[in-house]
Amino acid sequence: MIEYLNLFWKYLPMLLNGLKLTLLIALLGISIAIILGIFLCVLSISKNKILEKIASTYITIVRGIPLMILALFLYFGVIKNSMSTNSAAIIILAINASAYMAEIFRAGVQAIDIGQTEAARSLGLSYFQTMRKVIFPQAVKIMIPSLMNQSISSLKDTAILSAITVNELTLTSKVIIARNYRAFELYSYAAIIYLIVIIFLTYLSKRVESKLNYTQR
Amino acid sequence: MEKIIECEHVSKVFGDLVVLKDISFSVEKGETVCLIGPSGSGKSTMLRCLNKLEEIQKGEIKVNGLDVKSVKNVNTYRSNIGMVFQHFNLFPNYTVIENMTLAPRTLKKLSKKEAIKKAEELLERVGLSDKRDVYPATLSGGQKQRVAIARALEMNPSILLFDEPTSALDPEMVGEVLDVMKSLAKEGMTMVVVTHEMGFARDVANRILFMDDGYIVEEAPPLEMFQNPKTDRCKKFLSNFI
Ligand SMILES: Nc1ncnc2c1ncn2[C@@H]1O[C@H](COP(=O)(O)OP(=O)(O)O)[C@@H](O)[C@H]1O
Numbered sequence: 044m045i046e047y048l049n050l051f052w053k054y055l056p057m058l059l060n061g062l063k064l065t066l067l068i069a070l071l072g073i074s075i076a077i078i079l080g081i082f083l084c085v086l087s088i089s090k091n092k093i094l095e096k097i098a099s100t101y102i103t104i105v106r107g108i109p110l111m112i113l114a115l116f117l118y119f120g121v122i123k124n125s126m127s128t129n130s131a132a133i134i135i136l137a138i139n140a141s142a143y144m145a146e147i148f149r150a151g152v153q154a155i156d157i158g159q160t161e162a163a164r165s166l167g168l169s170y171f172q173t174m175r176k177v178i179f180p181q182a183v184k185i186m187i188p189s190l191m192n193q194s195i196s197s198l199k200d201t202a203i204l205s206a207i208t209v210n211e212l213t214l215t216s217k218v219i220i221a222r223n224y225r226a227f228e229l230y231s232y233a234a235i236i237y238l239i240v241i242i243f244l245t246y247l248s249k250r251v252e253s254k255l256n257y258t259q260r
Numbered sequence: 261m262e263k264i265i266e267c268e269h270v271s272k273v274f275g276d277l278v279v280l281k282d283i284s285f286s287v288e289k290g291e292t293v294c295l296i297g298p299s300g301s302g303k304s305t306m307l308r309c310l311n312k313l314e315e316i317q318k319g320e321i322k323v324n325g326l327d328v329k330s331v332k333n334v335n336t337y338r339s340n341i342g343m344v345f346q347h348f349n350l351f352p353n354y355t356v357i358e359n360m361t362l363a364p365r366t367l368k369k370l371s372k373k374e375a376i377k378k379a380e381e382l383l384e385r386v387g388l389s390d391k392r393d394v395y396p397a398t399l400s401g402g403q404k405q406r407v408a409i410a411r412a413l414e415m416n417p418s419i420l421l422f423d424e425p426t427s428a429l430d431p432e433m434v435g436e437v438l439d440v441m442k443s444l445a446k447e448g449m450t451m452v453v454v455t456h457e458m459g460f461a462r463d464v465a466n467r468i469l470f471m472d473d474g475y476i477v478e479e480a481p482p483l484e485m486f487q488n489p490k491t492d493r494c495k496k497f498l499s500n501f502i
């Protein structure tokens with residue numbers, strides 16, 4: 044037990060360095076995914092059949108491919124040496140998460156009563172003004188739990204990016220294990236660190252949710 | 261008198277379903293016209309064609325002398341026609357005053373100060389000054405509908421369309437909404453009202469249009485329509501309300 048703890052303290056700084064990269068990639072990847080997701084959502088609810096088809100095809104493809112394959116294919120097959128590993132990781136994570144984000148946004152927007160759109164349009168607001176001022180603010184409230192879930196899921200997905208040599212928490216643990224063969228210890232340290240971060244984020248998202256719960260209807 | 265709405269041979273289809281069949285009628289400035297008829301006869305669709313929430317396939321609709329097919333900016337066009345819905349459709353994420361000032365401010369029709377001043381006056385008129393800063397969730401149905409009417413008036417429309425404004429209300433709240441509508445009619449607002457409130461139609465309407473199965477079957481001033489309806493269909497429909 045003492046040895047387990049000693050080893051933990053010894054490797055903690057290295058693991059925290061890995062965690063830093065994990066969080067950075069997750070934060071940037073998820074942010075880009077949200078922007079991409081809103082864009083895809085706008086396409087998929089547009090009345091234009093072609094735009095709708097483009098969005099739905101993208102979503103089907105991305106959701107149908109395991110992240111590991113998507114990462115290996117894009118990194119070793121397409122991106123190669125044209126950018127840094129970390130940038131590639133952010134883009135891959137963003138592409139993967141954007142498909143799920145788009146579906147969350149679409150469900151959120153479609154959950155809002157059509158009467159809201161009709162009232163706003165009959166007052167003279169344009170389609171985009173209606174979306175921005177009436178529909179989206181209401182939809183976001185409904186979507187927060189799913190958005191938080193997807194973000195946490197994407198954060199955990201960064202572990203898969205160790206396969207393309209991103210020096211995040213999982214790869215850091217692997218590298219240490221390759222030197223000292225302490226798989227039980229190192230992987231359990233990594234698991235505990237992931238767990239603490241995610242419990243903290245879940246707590247945070249619950250706080251945000253309850254803050255946003257103003258009286259409605 | 262000046263005609264504000266003129267519909268000629270209007271027809272509207274949804275897929276294979278012909279919902280409006282050769283509809284012609286007109287509304288003069290300051291008139292209150294009630295549209296009655298059984299459910300599914302096309303009353304809501306008719307109203308929605310007037311503010312271009314629906315497009316018509318045949319015929320012509322002129323509003324303020326302008327053919328709606330030639331409208332360039334549909335948003336400006338709509339902002340001049342108020343619409344009040346059965347289910348109020350207040351924006352739950354905004355307070356009462358914000359609900360009212362959102363459109364004029366977004367469309368830069370009024371400054372913030374002007375919009376608020378006007379909204380406060382309108383709230384006073386519908387008797388809801390004390391609800392200025394609450395969210396719609398805290399209002400009763402009758403209060404919600406009065407705010408919805410005030411919100412429509414805030415845009416200074418030349419026409420107000422009502423689609424069964426009291427059908428979703430508890431009976432004890434119907435009166436307060438009808439009273440507001442009555443006072444608007446008295447002041448000369450041009451209104452087209454889809455309603456099942458025959459008392460209101462009798463007391464307030466200048467004319468009543470009876471719609472059935474996509475046609476305007478009968479058109480007459482209230483007394484004439486209620487006392488001797490010409491068609492069996494109208495007779496039968498009206499007998500439900502006695
Ligand atoms: N968006 C739509 N798509 C297809 N059918 C519709 C649509 N809106 C209304 N209808 C149909 O048109 C008919 C008339 O509807 P409506 O105008 O709502 O009648 P009312 O208001 O008199 O009850 C109904 O049969 C209804 O099902």
Ligand SMILES: [Mg+2]
Nearest residue numbers: 303304305423
């Ligand atoms: Mg209707």
